[in-house]
Amino acid sequence: MTANTARRLRTAIMILMVCIPVALSYELIDTGVISFIGLVIGIALAMPLALLEESKFDERMRRLPFSVAVLVKSLTYIGCLVVVFQSVGLIFGLMEGLTMEDYWESFTDLDLYLKMGAGFTLYVVIVFFRQVNRLFGPGVLLRYLLGRYHRPRREARIFMFLDIKSSTSLAEQLGPETYLAFINEFFRDISGPVLDNAGEIYEYVGDEVVLTWKEERGIKDANCIRVFFDIDSVIEKKRQRYLDQFGVVPEYKAGVHVGEVMTAEIGDLKRGLVFNGDVLNTGARIQGECARLGRRLLSSADLVARLTLPDGWSAEEMGPVTLRGKSEPVELVAFA
Numbered sequence: 001m002t003a004n005t006a007r008r009l010r011t012a013i014m015i016l017m018v019c020i021p022v023a024l025s026y027e028l029i030d031t032g033v034i035s036f037i038g039l040v041i042g043i044a045l046a047m048p049l050a051l052l053e054e055s056k057f058d059e060r061m062r063r064l065p066f067s068v069a070v071l072v073k074s075l076t077y078i079g080c081l082v083v084v085f086q087s088v089g090l091i092f093g094l095m096e097g098l099t100m101e102d103y104w105e106s107f108t109d110l111d112l113y114l115k116m117g118a119g120f121t122l123y124v125v126i127v128f129f130r131q132v133n134r135l136f137g138p139g140v141l142l143r144y145l146l147g148r149y150h151r152p153r154r155e156a157r158i159f160m161f162l163d164i165k166s167s168t169s170l171a172e173q174l175g176p177e178t179y180l181a182f183i184n185e186f187f188r189d190i191s192g193p194v195l196d197n198a199g200e201i202y203e204y205v206g207d208e209v210v211l212t213w214k215e216e217r218g219i220k221d222a223n224c225i226r227v228f229f230d231i232d233s234v235i236e237k238k239r240q241r242y243l244d245q246f247g248v249v250p251e252y253k254a255g256v257h258v259g260e261v262m263t264a265e266i267g268d269l270k271r272g273l274v275f276n277g278d279v280l281n282t283g284a285r286i287q288g289e290c291a292r293l294g295r296r297l298l299s300s301a302d303l304v305a306r307l308t309l310p311d312g313w314s315a316e317e318m319g320p321v322t323l324r325g326k327s328e329p330v331e332l333v334a335f336a
Helices: 003-031 036-052 056-061 066-095 100-108 110-136 140-146 167-174 176-189 191-196 215-237 239-246 278-293
Strands: 153-164 200-205 208-214 252-266 272-276 297-300 315-321 330-335
Touching: 003 036, 003 110, 003 191, 036 066, 036 110, 056 066, 066 100, 066 110, 100 110, 110 140, 140 272, 153 167, 153 215, 153 272, 153 278, 167 176, 176 191, 176 215, 176 239, 191 200, 191 215, 208 215, 215 239, 215 252, 215 297, 252 278, 278 297, 278 315, 278 330
Parallel strands: 252 297
Antiparallel strands: 153 208, 153 252, 200 208, 252 272, 297 330, 315 330
16 A cells, blocks of 8 residues: 555545544434434545545645635535435436436425535535645644643654755746745645655745654654655656746755754744754754765764665765764765
8 A cells, every 4th residue: 555545545534533423413413313324424425525635636726725725625525425415316216216307306405405505514614624734734733732732842853954956046047936836836746745754844944845753753664765755756757847837847955864852832923833952953954965965865874873774775874074063073874
């Protein structure tokens, strides 16, 4: 099972866990009993979301303004649901001897529109929270709701600082509006690889994106390194689209490091989740060495020592390097 399939399966399960209890509760309020029919309706409610969320359709919808995306997705899902239910009703009705006149008359039933309204409201709520969750970053909204970082926590984390090369000359070449569209397209394209490798996007800083993992997630399957090569694969597949749209394909470099941070919510008028620790400064400095050493991906040897690298990966020890602003040299490893 691929990482993308596993992610879509997890999403489908979470949607089922919402839709089935809602359908059973609605049936209990409406009829006073819970039956197999309620379970079937709950599964049917979940199907449009389970099939279309995390799909190409979902990806296109994310390019729309927030409110428009919520509305269009919810209307699409309720439309799919109505088509399925009405088609099934037509087939079984005809088998039981009902006529087409009976079928068309069913559309005048007020109960049908009440149920459609209830379903549409459920979809709006689910889609809204999924959109907000993506706005904050997967999993971050839940942490806020649970108050996980209301008090500072000490964590071991991995950080990757990924920066677009030659950003200044690209901005001059493309112009400010086109350049912003260019980096936005790039940041969209890396989202899939980041999710597939259990990563989180901590922040965007101009033309740089900072990725992070809890240490155990980043180390598993060498996710914190694998993500870079998965991004390479995505960008290569979309090379022609970049050339057609912008006349240039993004090139980038990255530095990765692991260490301890304090994680906490800060602010009042605007709250944010922040990480504080030397690992961020060191990771940024490692990325800064890419150009000088002529490498696209550099990692601290400390991190590489904790990884089990897949067969075929090429890692080159660069020896101790004195990073800018650091008194002690750091052992670096380059990946081809």
